[in-house]
Amino acid sequence: MIEILNADELARARATGALVGDILQALKARAAVGVNLLDLDRWAKRLIEDAGAESCYVDYAPSFGSGPFGHYLCTAVNDAVLHGMPHDYALRPGDLLTLDLAVTLRGISADAAISFVVGGTPAVEDLAMIEATERALAAGIAAARPGARIGDLSHAIGTVLHDAGYPINLEFGGHGIGSTMHQDPHIANDGRPGRGYTLPPGLLLALEPWVMADTDVLRTDDDGWTLRSATGCRTAHTEHTIAITADGAEILTRPRS
Structure with a gap:
């Protein structure tokens, strides 16, 4: 299914x-x-519910998962x-953490992810990998405009990731929303x-470059x-939801402050 949003739906998408x-x-x-990761999950629940929104994850049970995500x-x-399913794990200095969140508010969903290093002095390699996914995302967004094709976005993202030296897995990627x-x-x-x-x-897309340091x-x-990652190497993942407009692409999932 591909949905094209009208002006009212796009306004709701901006709020989501x-x-x-x-x-x-x-x-x-x-x-x-x-x-603890479970505390982060509990805080996410509270923030979502306090905003009158609903989680896209709790009851999510696609073919590639094992039952509802919960x-x-x-x-x-x-x-x-x-x-990454939250579990009983306390964050340690130098952990490379990705948070991925999708919610629905007033009938429209949005999805985004950020990667960052917790505490300590980040390793140069970790920062370079995170930055590569951010640049790839920016390239994909820059290629997104009316009349462009999906392959144009994929090529823009892949060019950045290839040039940065990362293998690319094609099993999971961005999607309509x-x-x-x-x-x-x-x-x-x-x-x-x-x-x-x-x-x-009027088309909404969630673009999400992600890489693993030495494997696909x-x-x-x-x-x-x-x-x-099959080798145990570090990873990074960055995502925004965008709307295709008459002028190009509008990033919807930037924080307001």
């Missing part, structure tokens, strides 16, 4: 996106050494990169320009959800 950005920044500020936030640490979290079209993190679906105004192979934890 801002809420996602604000909650992620609030959680990042709380993600200090010694904080949590409000994805928390991926170090070699974990996607769908609207009244539900995961919709068509799929946006791979590498691809050929000039191919795929043509972007119209994933393994799944026993929890049936958390995806890790």
